[in-house]
Structure formats: structure tokens, C-alpha cells
Amino acid sequence: MQAGRAALVLTAALIAGCPTSSQTCPFGTAPVGMESLTFSPKASSDACVVTAADGGTSTGGVTATPASQSVTLCAGLVDAGYQLYLGAGGGALAQAVDGGPFTASTPISAISGSLCSCAIDVLEFVSVQVATADGGPFGKQTDGGFTPLSSISGAIDYTFNRSASSNGLACTCGFPCGAHYLFGGL
Numbered sequence: 502m503q504a505g506r507a508a509l510v511l512t513a514a515l516i517a518g519c520p521t522s523s524q525t526c527p528f529g530t531a532p533v534g535m536e537s538l539t540f541s542p543k544a545s546s547d548a549c550v551v552t553a554a555d556g557g558t559s560t561g562g563v564t565a566t567p568a569s570q571s572v573t574l575c576a577g578l579v580d581a582g583y584q585l586y587l588g589a590g591g592g593a594l595a596q597a598v599d600g601g602p603f604t605a606s607t608p609i610s611a612i613s614g615s616l617c618s619c620a621i622d623v624l625e626f627v628s629v630q631v632a633t634a635d636g637g638p639f640g641k642q643t644d645g646g647f648t649p650l651s652s653i654s655g656a657i658d659y660t661f662n663r664s665a666s667s668n669g670l671a672c673t674c675g676f677p678c679g680a681h682y683l684f685g686g687l
Contacts, residue, residue: 527595530577530586533647538686540567540657549661549678551616563616564659564680572686576639576647583647585639587629596631596639602655603629611666617674620664629655654685 526532549563575586585596587603594603609623633639634649641647659680663672 526573526575526588527577527586530575532573533576533585534574534650535571536574536650536653536686537569537571538653538684539569540682540684542566543656543658543681543683545679545681547677547679549617549674549680551673552675563674566682567657567684572653574650576641582638583640585631587631587653594627594629596629603627603631611664615674617661617663617672619667619670619672621672621674621676622662622664624660624662626658626660627655629653650687652685652687655683657682657684 551563573588575588576583577586578584587594587596594605596603605625605627607625607627609625611620612623613620615621630653631639631650632652632654634651637648639648639650661674661676661678661680663676
């Protein structure tokens with residue numbers, strides 16, 4: 502996949518996917534903050550590489566580490582209390598009401614224009630953990646504000662496969678393969 506294209510196409514799904522600060526909160530919620538996430542590659546044995554014309558492999562991978570991204574934190578009242586949402590890229594992930602991680606799995610089909618020379622399908626899995634400054638649950642405080650957060654951390658894992666829509670085109674990448682990133686903020 503073209504350097505940067507993976508980061509743009511794939512992380513666009515992050516907070517359903519991650520990214521851009523101009524996003525609004527889900528209906529019935531209100532913004533409680535905006536944070537910047539920084540990404541770094543996570544070591545893996547399934548990196549995607551292009552096979553060169555002579556049958557060898559290229560020297561570089563086919564994905565790029567995403568640039569820092571802004572996310573909007575939103576809160577809304579649900580039956581069990583206040584729920585935190587992490588929003589960007591056209592959607593929002595809801596934190597488990599018990600304070601567990603935010604998780605999402607998003608398939609993206611038939612992406613064309615990759616260095617693999619064929620259409621590819623992508624499965625993206627995102628997991629985000631948010632910690633409060635006092636170690637307790639997120640919620641509304643007596644002053645009307647919300648519990649301060651101390652960290653946001655998580656991982657994005659992509660699995661790439663040849664798409665059925667490749668129509669017989671030869672692929673220059675070995676599938677399945679993947680790209681994996683850690684991120685953090687606050």
C-alpha cells in the first residue's frame with residue numbers, strides 16, 4: 502500500500518476509526534476535552550512487503566506509521582451513569598460502561614492503488630484504554646466538570662488480504678500480512 506495511504510485510509514476508520522479535531526460528539530453527548538494521540542510501530546512478524554520483479558523482497562514495507570492525530574472526548578448520560586466516548590474520523594467509540602476498554606473491528610473492502618498491485622481487503626481492530634487521574638471511574642464531579650483523565654493508550658492492528666475484487670490481477674505482496682501500531686496521549 503502506498504506510504505501514507507495506509508495511514509490515511511486505515512486510520513480514517515480508527516475511531517470508526519481515529520482522527521480529525523473538527524468532529525462533533527455523538528447525539529446526546531457533549532465535548533469534555535480534546536487530546537492528541539501519538540503513534541509508534543509495534544513489532545510483528547507479519548509485516549507487508551512487496552515482492553520485487555526478480556522474486557526478492559523490497560527493502561521497505563508498504564504501510565506508514567500514522568502521524569499524530571487529535572481526538573475529541575465526549576460524555577453522555579446512560580442508564581448506568583456517564584459514559585465516555587472517543588470521537589473522530591466520522592464516528593465515535595463508546596467506552597464500556599464498566600470502565601473497560603473501547604474496542605472496534607472495522608472491515609474495509611477492495612482498496613485499490615496499493616503497492617501490492619491488486620485490490621486488498623483490510624480488517625482493522627482498535628482497542629483504547631482511558632485512565633482517570635484518581636484511578637476511579639469516569640463521571641461527573643460536584644463542580645459540574647468531569648473526572649480528569651491521566652492517559653489514553655491503545656493499539657491498532659490491521660490484517661491485509663487479497664480482495665476477491667482483484668479480478669485475477671497478480672499481487673506483489675504476500676498475504677495475509679499486517680501492520681500494528683501503539684498509541685498514547687494526555
